[in-house]
Amino acid sequence: MDAAPTPRIWTAALIVIGDEILSGRTQDKNVAQIASWLNVQGIRLKEVRVIADDMDAIAEAVNQLRARNDYLFTTGGIGPTHDDITVDAIAQALGVEVVIHPKARAILERYYETRGGINEGRLRMARVPDGSELIENRMSGAPGIRIANLYLMAGVPHITAGMLDALTGTLEGGLPLLSATLGCWVAESEVAALLGDTERAHGGCQIGSYPFFREGRVGANFVVRSTDQAQLDACVAALVSALEDEGRVVTAGGI
Numbered sequence: 001m002d003a004a005p006t007p008r009i010w011t012a013a014l015i016v017i018g019d020e021i022l023s024g025r026t027q028d029k030n031v032a033q034i035a036s037w038l039n040v041q042g043i044r045l046k047e048v049r050v051i052a053d054d055m056d057a058i059a060e061a062v063n064q065l066r067a068r069n070d071y072l073f074t075t076g077g078i079g080p081t082h083d084d085i086t087v088d089a090i091a092q093a094l095g096v097e098v099v100i101h102p103k104a105r106a107i108l109e110r111y112y113e114t115r116g117g118i119n120e121g122r123l124r125m126a127r128v129p130d131g132s133e134l135i136e137n138r139m140s141g142a143p144g145i146r147i148a149n150l151y152l153m154a155g156v157p158h159i160t161a162g163m164l165d166a167l168t169g170t171l172e173g174g175l176p177l178l179s180a181t182l183g184c185w186v187a188e189s190e191v192a193a194l195l196g197d198t199e200r201a202h203g204g205c206q207i208g209s210y211p212f213f214r215e216g217r218v219g220a221n222f223v224v225r226s227t228d229q230a231q232l233d234a235c236v237a238a239l240v241s242a243l244e245d246e247g248r249v250v251t252a253g254g255i
Contacts, residue, residue, distance in 0.1 A: 013065040017076035029157040042173030058089035076155030080121035091129040111141030136166040175227035183255030188220040202235035221254040
């Protein structure tokens with residue numbers, strides 16, 4: 001009997017754009033929420049890069065990451081000021097012109113009708129690489145942008161969250177990644193071989209080890225991941241049994 005085909009793994013990369021992130025003035029919160037959202041869509045976030053507000057650097061990163069992933073997300077640099085250059089950099093990477101999207105302009109005109117009206121800065125938020133579609137933004141009017149396998153999102157986390165909500169269910173993906181966490185007061189070096197043996201014995205599962213130091217002693221949380229619930233449960237049971245056989249006390253859900 002032929003073996004069952006290996007399920008396809010859909011992948012994404014993320015570029016976080018902004019001098020303010022690299023300088024430390026702003027702490028990024030988008031990586032975690034985008035990674036979590038992608039997982040629910042059945043897509044693995046494989047790489048994150050933080051890039052300065054530099055046209056050539058952004059364009060180079062875009063072309064590298066869009067070529068080796070199914071999807072590429074960017075956050076930041078699509079606002080109304082002169083240093084918001086993400087649209088220009090991605091147009092450069094794709095070899096297309098920057099145009100005013102008529103639907104985006106209409107959205108912004110309606111949004112700012114009672115907020116002082118449209119002006120040159122606000123109109124910048126209607127600029128898109130030619131051939132783009134829009135991602136709805138219910139929070140501030142200015143839409144996100146979708147072109148090919150690229151998704152240009154806001155840098156402000158709650159606005160990005162709204163854009164992700166608008167995209168939910170629209171991307172093709174595989175099976176969501178399931179996980180279970182176990183905690184143990186043990187140095188991970190003492191159970192490294194046990195972890196490796198357990199993972200190798202359970203195809204389709206991965207075990208991550210995350211050490212910590214608390215209350216004057218060392219411990220570790222072990223996260224088991226799989227796209228198959230039955231495989232996940234079997235691996236967790238085996239890991240608990242192996243740890244308990246060594247006299248370890250295991251805490252479900254982690255410590």
